[in-house]
Amino acid sequence: MVERVTAWQETAPEGTIRDELDKALREAGVTLTEEQTALVTEKISHQEEVDVDLLADHSGEGGPA
Structure with a gap:
């Protein structure tokens, strides 16, 4: 998922990212x-x-929806 966004969003504005x-x-x-x-x-x-x-590992929060 991160690779997908990174692949075509490298030069996009932060809001778009x-x-x-x-x-x-x-x-x-x-x-x-x-x-x-x-x-x-x-x-x-x-x-x-x-x-x-x-x-x-950053926090105990987040994970599968």
């Missing part, structure tokens, strides 16, 4: 906390690698 990330998360049946979603959006916006395992 967030919208597409939210759609991809829903389609994948995954929920993230607001903080996790903001972190992923920021990393994609800055063309940084997103470590999904790190997100899973």
Whole structure:
């Protein structure tokens, strides 16, 4: 899901990245906390690698929808 958003959103405005990330998360049946979603959006916006395992360990929240 992160790869999908990253693949074509690297140069998109952050709001667009967030919208597409939210759609991809829903389609994948995954929920993230607001903080996790903001972190992923920021990393994609800055063309940084997103470590999904790190997100899973970031807090006890988030997970399958």
